[in-house]
Amino acid sequence: MSTPVTTSVPAAPAEDSGRAKSAPRLRRAKAHRPGRPKRSKLLTALTSLVVLYTVAPLIWLAVNATKTQSGLGDSNGLWFADDFALWDNIHDTFTYHDGVFTRWLLNTLLYVVLGAGGATLLAVLGGYALAKFDFPGKRGIFATVIGAVAVPGTALAVPTFLMFSKMGLTDTPWAVVIPSLVSPFGLYLMWVFATEAIPTELLEAARMDGASEARTFFQVALPLLAPGIVTVLLFTTVATWNNYFLPLIMLKDPEWYPLTLGLSAWNSQAETVGGEVIFNLVITGSLITILPLIAAFLFLQKYWQSGLAAGSVKE
């Protein structure tokens, strides 16, 4: 389920500043909430079960990344094997097959920088336009883009592949980057966010002072949009970093694989005739693949949670 749809923001954006103001007030009111309910040990214990479910596989991955290929088979999956081979595994992951993993890592970074970066840029510009300008075709654009979210990726994959192959783009980074540039969710979130975060009077004042539209955008609007931009960037990064289906159909040459495709190839290598079984490297490579994103979500919590909250403020 690699839906291009990263997440959704329930509720419609309020169209005017009157309601926008209620957002921060609400949150403040909640912080000083009178009559705080009593904490419940039972409820905490029940919710802990869900945490166990979500975290246990990640712990399994971390534990098993320390095992050699033979240790994986001999030892219990829930505990360490006799040999602690994590450093060897990391070393082998990066050097196996002349360091192809490093190449995949760099490819993934390239796709993220161009794809997610570009998608965020287009979403910020477009969201700003929808929020603060009235222009011909605006409603049509909005309806089409939101409707497009419902079109299954499958319906697009085959024709996109055929089109790109006629244009000579398949098996090049562009085949992965270009489709990643469109994020309907990002556009929607930036539209909601820009509606709320940028007072129209501020833009009018800037124009009155004779600032060009570009200058108004970069100097007045952009700084106010920062939390929304971080949120969109984070979610488009996840979508690009984790993308599997698109590169799978577009790329034949392992030189251009992203990490996801490379790991999958290593995993299937075990069943090809004469293929070397390297599950230890698949597991260690998986761990290396997920760490940057988990770190990003943890360190940027404050930003993306406020960005998402702003998106759902108007129920």
Place this chain on the structure above:
Amino acid sequence: MTTLQPPVAAEPRPAPPPARRDRRSWTGWGFIGPFVAVFALVFLAPIVYSIYLSLFRDQLIGGTTFVGFDNYEQALQDDRFWAALGRVALFLCIQVPIMLGIALLVALALDSGRLYGKSFFRITIFLPYAVPAVVATLMWGFMYGTKYGLVGDFNSAFGWSLPDPLSPDLVLASIGNIVTWEFVGYNMLIFYSALRVIPHSLYEAAEIDGAGQWRVVTAIKLPAIRGALVIATIFSIIGSFQLFNEPNILRPLARNAITTDYTPNFYTYSLSFSGQQHNYSATVAIIMGLITMVVAYLVQLRGMRKGA
């Protein structure tokens, strides 16, 4: 094309035109133009091309010929297509309610303010969302193993005989578990964000009326986040109908259980990339797209009407 519009966002109300007529200019296009251009290239053009492809057939004798709706007729009588569709429909009916149910319960628990260490719960339950489907599937695939995996470990450690999660009978449930694991936290976050913005005055009024916790949940919280529930349901439906990554990556471990036409998406992929039947593949994809949109639309109608 506009199936999703009302719940996601009500029609953007037209800005008061008379006072601001001067603002209605093409300036906005300078900002949205780039998005629209790429959108047209990667969304609209493929849809149009796909419809075009579905009306032709590529034959050994005679080359590419226009066949009208023959491909559609063939697809509607294609047992492999219907079997795949039945599988994802079953998946949808069981996995989606379980996943959304857990997500909703956790969101309500977080919102109730009765948890110790609330932010720890919120972030750890959300974490799997950052894990690629490939890694999630490989990880669970290893754990599912009866020989070297966790299931095998349990069997030998406790003398159990757990069934093979990758056997034909159980593999769909095993895929459902992977998908649930990946997206439960993400849906929880959608619900939680919606719960947080319910006006506090409503709770105070309920307190004065002497309403209990559950009454507050059923009478205030659930109705207030209905929009978020409908959205999450629709996205889960779209996701289920598109199911591909998990079965595709799990297939090397379960060749007998997962066929190359296991889901409709897998079927179109195999048709196109192993069978070179691009025209027929496009047709199946279009039918799937239409079914998805119709189901999403029906859910939306029903969800918006209920108790409104």
